[in-house]
Amino acid sequence: MSLKERIELVEDRIQAACKRSGRNRDDVNIVAVTKYVSADMTRSVLEEGILHIGENRPQTAVPKWEALGGQGIWHFIGHLQSNKAKDVVGRFQYVHSLDRLSLAKELEKRAAALDQTVSAFLQVNVSGEASKQGVAPEEAAAFLRETADLTHVKIIGLMTMAPIVDDPELARPVFRRLRELRDELNARGGLWGPLTELSMGMSGDFEVAIEEGATWVRLGTLLVGKGEET
Numbered sequence: 001m002s003l004k005e006r007i008e009l010v011e012d013r014i015q016a017a018c019k020r021s022g023r024n025r026d027d028v029n030i031v032a033v034t035k036y037v038s039a040d041m042t043r044s045v046l047e048e049g050i051l052h053i054g055e056n057r058p059q060t061a062v063p064k065w066e067a068l069g070g071q072g073i074w075h076f077i078g079h080l081q082s083n084k085a086k087d088v089v090g091r092f093q094y095v096h097s098l099d100r101l102s103l104a105k106e107l108e109k110r111a112a113a114l115d116q117t118v119s120a121f122l123q124v125n126v127s128g129e130a131s132k133q134g135v136a137p138e139e140a141a142a143f144l145r146e147t148a149d150l151t152h153v154k155i156i157g158l159m160t161m162a163p164i165v166d167d168p169e170l171a172r173p174v175f176r177r178l179r180e181l182r183d184e185l186n187a188r189g190g191l192w193g194p195l196t197e198l199s200m201g202m203s204g205d206f207e208v209a210i211e212e213g214a215t216w217v218r219l220g221t222l223l224v225g226k227g228e229e230t
C-alpha cells in the first residue's frame with residue numbers, strides 16, 4: 001500500500017470513529033510517528049500534508065530533524081532523560097511524555113534560555129502497569145499545582161499509553177479514565193491552566209481512543225509503516 005493509500009484509509013477510519021461518537025473531525029489531530037522510518041519517508045509524510053511528526057528517541061530524531069531542516073511540527077513522545085532535554089527544546093514544540101517534576105524543571109530551564117515555549121502533556125499511568133511511565137492518576141493534581149507557575153512549559157493536557165492488547169475494546173476503560181481525570185482536574189479550576197488535550201490512541205486502538213475523546217492520536221505502523229516499504 002502506498003503512503004497516500006495508508007493516509008486515506010486512516011482518514012476514513014478517523015472520520016467513522018468521529019461520526020460514531022458525535023465528534024467533530026477537526027478536534028482530532030494526527031501525529032505521524034516516524035520512529036521506524038527514514039528521513040526521506042518522513043519528508044514524504046510532510047509532503048502528503050501531515051504536519052505533526054512524532055519521535056521517541058533524541059539520538060535518532062535529531063539527525064532526522066536536521067535532515068529535514070526542521071520542517072513540520074515535532075512532537076517528542078518517548079521517555080526523555082533530563083540530560084537530553086537540551087536536544088529536544090528548540091526542535092520539538094510538543095512533549096507528550098512529561099512524567100516527572102525534574103523533567104519539567106529541566107525543560108523550563110532550557111526553554112527559558114531559548115525564549116521558547118514547550119507545550120506538554122502530563123503522562124499518566126492509568127493502567128498501573130509497572131512497565132509504563134507516568135504519574136499515578138491520584139498524583140496528577142499535585143504535579144499540576146507544582147508546575148503551574150512555569151512560564152516556558154505549558155501543560156495543555158494528559159497523555160497515556162494503553163496496555164497492548166489484541167482487542168482494542170480492552171483499552172477503552174483506560175482512555176475513558178484519562179478523559180474523566182482531565183475533566184475532574186479542569187473542574188477544580190483556577191489552580192492550573194485548562195487541560196484541553198488528550199493524547200491517546202496508537203495504531204491498534206486509535207478508534208476507541210477517539211470515541212473516548214482523544215484530541216491527538218499517535219500513529220506509526222498503520223500510517224507510515226515500519227520501514228520495509230514506502
Ligand SMILES: *Cc1c(COP(=O)(O)O)cnc(C)c1O
Pocket residue numbers: 033035056077078161202203204218219220221222
Ligand atoms: C511507537 C509509539 C507510537 C506509535 O505506535 P504504533 O503502534 O506503531 O502506531 C505511539 N506512541 C508512542 C509513545 C510510541 O512510542
